[in-house]
Amino acid sequence: MKRIFTNARLILPNAEQPQSGRLVADGDRIAVADDGTDDQAGETIDCKDRLLAPGIVDLGVFAIDKPAFHYGGITRAALMPDQAPVLDLPAIIRHQAVEGKPDLWSHPIAAATKGLDGKQLAEIGLMKRSGAKAVATGRQWIADSGLMLKLMQYCRSLDLPLIVHSEDAGLTAGAVATNGETATRLGLTSATAAAEAVSIARDIALVRETGAHVHFRQVTTRDGLDLIRAAKSENLPVTCGITPAHLLLSDIAINDFRTFTRLSPPLRSEENRLACIAAVKDGTIDVIASGHDPRGAEDKRLPYAEAAPGMAGAETLLALSLTLVRDGTISIGRLFELLSTNPAKILAVDAGLLRPGYQADFILVDEDSPWQVDARKMAAAAGNTPFDGLPVQGRVTTIYKGGRAF
Amino acid sequence: MTSKKTASSQSFPAGSDAFPHRHLLGIAGLHPWEILFLIEEAKQWVDLNKKSSKHANKLDGLTVINAFFENSTRTLLSFEIAGKRMGADVVNMHAAQSSIKKGETLIDTAVTLNAMKADAIVIRHGSSGAVQLIADKVDCPVLNAGDGSHEHPTQALLDALTIQRRKGEISGLTVTICGDVMHSRVARSNIYCLTTLGAKVRVCAPPSLLPAALDRFNVEVFTNFDEALAGSDVVMMLRLQNERMNGDFIPSPREYHYLYGLTRERLKLADKDALVMHPGPMNRGVEIDSDVADDPAQSAITEQVEMGVAVRMACLDILTRKSRAVEGWS
Numbered sequence: 001m002k003r004i005f006t007n008a009r010l011i012l013p014n015a016e017q018p019q020s021g022r023l024v025a026d027g028d029r030i031a032v033a034d035d036g037t038d039d040q041a042g043e044t045i046d047c048k049d050r051l052l053a054p055g056i057v058d059l060g061v062f063a064i065d066k067p068a069f070h071y072g073g074i075t076r077a078a079l080m081p082d083q084a085p086v087l088d089l090p091a092i093i094r095h096q097a098v099e100g101k102p103d104l105w106s107h108p109i110a111a112a113t114k115g116l117d118g119k120q121l122a123e124i125g126l127m128k129r130s131g132a133k134a135v136a137t138g139r140q141w142i143a144d145s146g147l148m149l150k151l152m153q154y155c156r157s158l159d160l161p162l163i164v165h166s167e168d169a170g171l172t173a174g175a176v177a178t179n180g181e182t183a184t185r186l187g188l189t190s191a192t193a194a195a196e197a198v199s200i201a202r203d204i205a206l207v208r209e210t211g212a213h214v215h216f217r218q219v220t221t222r223d224g225l226d227l228i229r230a231a232k233s234e235n236l237p238v239t240c241g242i243t244p245a246h247l248l249l250s251d252i253a254i255n256d257f258r259t260f261t262r263l264s265p266p267l268r269s270e271e272n273r274l275a276c277i278a279a280v281k282d283g284t285i286d287v288i289a290s291g292h293d294p295r296g297a298e299d300k301r302l303p304y305a306e307a308a309p310g311m312a313g314a315e316t317l318l319a320l321s322l323t324l325v326r327d328g329t330i331s332i333g334r335l336f337e338l339l340s341t342n343p344a345k346i347l348a349v350d351a352g353l354l355r356p357g358y359q360a361d362f363i364l365v366d367e368d369s370p371w372q373v374d375a376r377k378m379a380a381a382a383g384n385t386p387f388d389g390l391p392v393q394g395r396v397t398t399i400y401k402g403g404r405a406f
Numbered sequence: 407m408t409s410k411k412t413a414s415s416q417s418f419p420a421g422s423d424a425f426p427h428r429h430l431l432g433i434a435g436l437h438p439w440e441i442l443f444l445i446e447e448a449k450q451w452v453d454l455n456k457k458s459s460k461h462a463n464k465l466d467g468l469t470v471i472n473a474f475f476e477n478s479t480r481t482l483l484s485f486e487i488a489g490k491r492m493g494a495d496v497v498n499m500h501a502a503q504s505s506i507k508k509g510e511t512l513i514d515t516a517v518t519l520n521a522m523k524a525d526a527i528v529i530r531h532g533s534s535g536a537v538q539l540i541a542d543k544v545d546c547p548v549l550n551a552g553d554g555s556h557e558h559p560t561q562a563l564l565d566a567l568t569i570q571r572r573k574g575e576i577s578g579l580t581v582t583i584c585g586d587v588m589h590s591r592v593a594r595s596n597i598y599c600l601t602t603l604g605a606k607v608r609v610c611a612p613p614s615l616l617p618a619a620l621d622r623f624n625v626e627v628f629t630n631f632d633e634a635l636a637g638s639d640v641v642m643m644l645r646l647q648n649e650r651m652n653g654d655f656i657p658s659p660r661e662y663h664y665l666y667g668l669t670r671e672r673l674k675l676a677d678k679d680a681l682v683m684h685p686g687p688m689n690r691g692v693e694i695d696s697d698v699a700d701d702p703a704q705s706a707i708t709e710q711v712e713m714g715v716a717v718r719m720a721c722l723d724i725l726t727r728k729s730r731a732v733e734g735w736s
Contacts, residue, residue, distance in 0.1 A: 179618035185434065187534040187555030187591060190618060257535030301513050303533035305554070 002026050002042030003403060008052035008364070010035075013341075013353050016331035018051055025360040028402035033354040047364055050397060053336050055361035057352045058314065059241060059343035060136070060163060060217050062293035064099055064106050068314035068380035070406060072290070073363040073396035077104065077314075078347055081111035082138045088114050088122040090130040097131035103399075103406040107347055109136045109163060112151050118142045121151060128158055133347040136163035136217070139264060139309075141199050143169055148203065152212035161213040161239075161346050164203055166224060167265055171195035176305045177266045182251045188304060193268055197223035204231045207238055215346055216240040218291070220268050222275035229284045239346060241287030244320035245311060245386055247276050253386060259300045259307035260375070261386040263291075266309075280338070281329050287346070288338045290317040294382035312380040316373055318365070319392035325367075326393070332367070360403035367394045422735045425724050429541045429548040432557035433598040441599060444720055445567045451716035452567075455491070464723055465494035468525035468730070473515075473540075474551070475501040476532040480686060480711065481551050481561075485528045488718035494525070516540040526726055529553070547725035549718075555589045560721060561685055562595035564713040566603065568706050569640055571713075572681050577604030582634045582676070584610040584666060585644025585693055586655075588617045592685045593644055597623055610634035612666065614655045631666050635675040642683045643668050643694050651692070659692045668694045673704070681706050 003025045009018035010033055021035035024042070032040070055075025062080050069077060079096060081087035087096060088111035096108035110132035114120045116139075124135055135155050141164070142148050155162040175191035177183035183190035200216060204227055207214050219225055219240040231238045245263060250270040254261045261267060268276075279285045293310030300307050321339060325332045344352025351359040373390045375383035399406050424443045433441065454460055470489040474482050482498060489496035499519075512531075516539070519527055526547045529537045534554030541548035552558040569576055581600050587593045587609055600607050601624045609620055610628040620627045628634035635641065651659045673680065682698055682705045690696045699705055727735035 181619040181622040184617040184619050184623075185594070187553075187557070187594060189555075192618075257538060297513075298511070301511065301539075303512065303531070303536035303539055303554070305533050305535075 004044045008047035011053040011336045016333040025403035051365040054340040056339045057343035059289045071379040072314040075361040075401045078107040090126040093127045093130040107133045109134045112137045134161045152210040156212040163215045166199045168195045168198040193221045196221045200227045213237040220246045221272045225279040239286040243291045257304040260384045264309035286342045290314045294380045295384045296382045319394045322394040364398040369395045431550045433559045433595045448716040448720035451719040463493040465492040468494045470494045470526045471524040472528045473499045474530045484714045516543040520544040557595045558591040562599035564717040567713045579639040580606045581640040582608040582638040583642045586615045587611040588615045608634045638676040640681045
C-alpha cells in the first residue's frame with residue numbers, strides 16, 4: 001500500500017537546503033521523493049511543514065537502547081562488538097542482527113580479534129555471512145602492527161570496512177584525561193593528545209599498503225585530522241567520525257570531577273576542539289555519531305579515575321548536531337549526510353538517503369523546538385550525559401522505519 | 407586585600423566571613439586572607455602543644471571520624487592527636503579493615519558515615535576527587551587529608567606556617583619544590599598556597615615526572631636541579647615512591663640521587679640560610695642526604711610535623727564553629 005507524505009520539507013540527496021515536496025512510500029521502500037504535488041492513490045499524511053529527513057544511522061553504539069534511539073530519530077544503529085559476550089562468533093552476530101526489529105535495525109559490528117584481545121583474528125568471513133556489516137577493534141587499539149596488517153588484508157578481501165579506535169595504548173596507559181592545565185590541576189593521570197596521531201599515522205601507512213577501507217571512529221585532534229585530510233587527498237579509502245561531545249566540549253568540562261565527562265578518547269583542548277569544527281566544515285569528518293554508552297550510577301558515581309568512560313548520546317545527537325547548522329558551520333543537508341547518508345554508505349546498506357528504491361527510513365523533525373537536556377528524565381537506559389542542563393533546540397516528532405510509524 | 411602583610415587574626419572580619427567554606431577540600435580557590443587566617447589561628451595551638459597539659463575543650467562532645475582509604479601513619483596520627491587535643495571523640499576508620507574491600511561503593515560508605523552523625527570527617531583517599539565526592543553526600547564538614555594526586559591542603563598550610571616561623575614574610579621568598587611533581591598532591595597544594603601568598607615558586611622534576619601545562623601555574627619550571635636551587639630561600643623536597651624508581655619513570659634510585667638528590671654540596675647553591683623541608687617519610691640517600699635532613703640549623707623537617715598538629719587543630723576548630731554556634735559563625 002502506498003502512503004503519501006505531503007506538505008513536508010524534504011532533505012533530498014546532494015541538496016543543501018530542504019525542498020518543499022512529498023514523499024511516497026510503497027511498502028517498506030521509498031517510491032518517490034521530490035518536489036511534485038500530483039496525486040497518487042493511497043493514504044495521505046500531512047507533515048505540517050516539518051522537516052522530513054532520512055533516519056539517523058548511528059555508527060558505533062555500545063548498547064541497543066530503543067527508547068533513546070526512538071527519541072533521537074535513530075532508525076539504524078551499528079553495535080560495537082564490546083558486548084558481553086563479545087560479538088566475535090557468527091551465532092552471536094546472527095542473534096544480534098535481528099535484535100530491535102522491526103522498528104530499529106541493529107547492525108552488529110564483528111570483533112576484529114577473538115574476545116577483542118588484540119591477539120588472534122576472529123572469524124570475520126563467517127560473521128559477514130551471519131550479517132556483520134563491518135569489523136571493529138572495539139574500544140581499544142591493536143598494538144601489534146603485524147596483526148593489524150593481516151586484519152586489513154582480510155577486511156579488504158571480504159570488502160568490509162574496518163572501524164578502529166585511535167589511541168596508542170603505550171602512550172595512554174592509565175590515563176583518564178588529556179594532558180593540559182585542567183588534568184594537572186585535578187591531579188588526574190593524563191596522556192598526550194599525540195597518542196591519536198601516532199596511531200592514525202601507522203594505520204594510514206597500512207591502508208596505503210593494503211587498500212582496506214578504514215574508518216577512524218573518533219578523530220578528535222588537529223594532528224589526527226591533518227593526517228586524515230592528507231590521506232584523503234591521496235584518495236586512500238579512509239573515513240572518520242566524531243561525537244557532538246568532542247565538537248562542543250573541551251577538557252575544561254572535566255572540572256569538578258564530573259564523571260559524565262569521562263570519555264574515550266578523553267575531551268581535548270579548546271584548540272583541538274576548534275580544529276574538529278573546522279574539519280566538519282571542510283568535509284574531512286564524514287560521520288557524526290552518538291557513541292551511545294549508557295552507564296548507571298554503579299559505573300559513574302565513583303572517583304573520576306575509577307569511573308567507566310562513555311556517555312548516553314543517542315537522544316541528544318540530533319539536537320546538539322543542529323547547533324552546527326545554526327552556527328553556520330554546515331548546511332542542514334550536509335548535516336544529514338554526516339548523520340545518515342555517510343554511515344549508511346560505510347555499512348553498505350540502502351538507507352540514509354531519500355532516494356526511490358531505498359528503505360523508507362525517515363524522521364519528521366521540528367528543528368526549532370526548544371527543550372532542556374535533563375539527566376534525570378532521559379529515555380535512555382541511563383542519563384550519563386555531559387550536557388546535563390543544557391537548553392537545546394530540535395526534536396524528532398515521528399520516526400518511520402520501513403514506511404511504518406513508531 | 408593583598409597577601410603583602412601577615413595580619414593578626416584580630417584584623418580579620420569577625421565571624422564566618424574570615425573563612426566562609428563548609429569544607430576544606432583544597433587550597434585552590436582560597437583567597438590569600440583565608441589561608442592567612444587558618445595559619446594565624448594555628449599559632450595559638452603551637453603554644454598549647456608545647457605545654458605539659460595539651461588539652462583544649464573546644465570540641466567537647468563532638469565526634470570526628472578519620473576515614474583513611476589509603477595507608478598512612480603520620481597524617482592519621484597527626485589528625486588523631488589534633489582531634490583529641492581539641493577535646494573531640496576521635497574514631498579512626500582504616501580502609502584495610504573496612505567494607506570498601508568487600509565492594510561497597512564510596513558513596514555507600516559516605517552515606518554510612520553520615521548516618522553515624524559525625525561532626526567532622528577527615529578523609530584520605532588514593533583517587534583524585536574522591537574526597538569531594540564524599541563531601542557532596544554528607545551533612546558535616548569534610549577535611550581533605552590527601553586525595554590521589556590532587557590536593558593535600560593541611561600539608562600546604564603547615565608548610566606555610568613553618569616557613570613563616572623560620573623566614574618571616576612568605577611574600578617575596580624564592581621556594582624551590584623538587585621531586586615527583588606529577589604524582590604529588592603536596593606539590594600542587596603548595597604551589598597554590600605559596601603563589602597565592604606571593605612567593606616565587608620554582609618547580610623542578612625529571613621530565614618524566616613533570617606534569618603538563620605547569621607554565622599555567624605561575625611557577626618557573628626546571629629539569630636541572632642545580633639551576634633551580636640557585637639562590638633559593640626554601641628547598642622543599644618531595645618523596646619519591648619506591649614503585650617509580652625502577653625503570654618506569656626514572657632508571658634507578660642512584661641515578662635519581664645523582665641528578666635530583668639534595669646533598670650538602672648541592673645545597674650550597676641555594677641561599678646560605680636556605681630552609682630545607684620534606685613532607686616525609688624520607689628516602690634517605692635518594693632524594694635527600696641524612697646530613698642535610700638532620701641539620702637543625704637548616705632543616706625544618708621535624709618542625710613541619712609539629713606544625714601539622716597545630717594546623718589540623720585550627721582546621722577542626724574553624725570548620726566546626728558553625729555547628730557549635732560560635733558567635734558570628736552561625
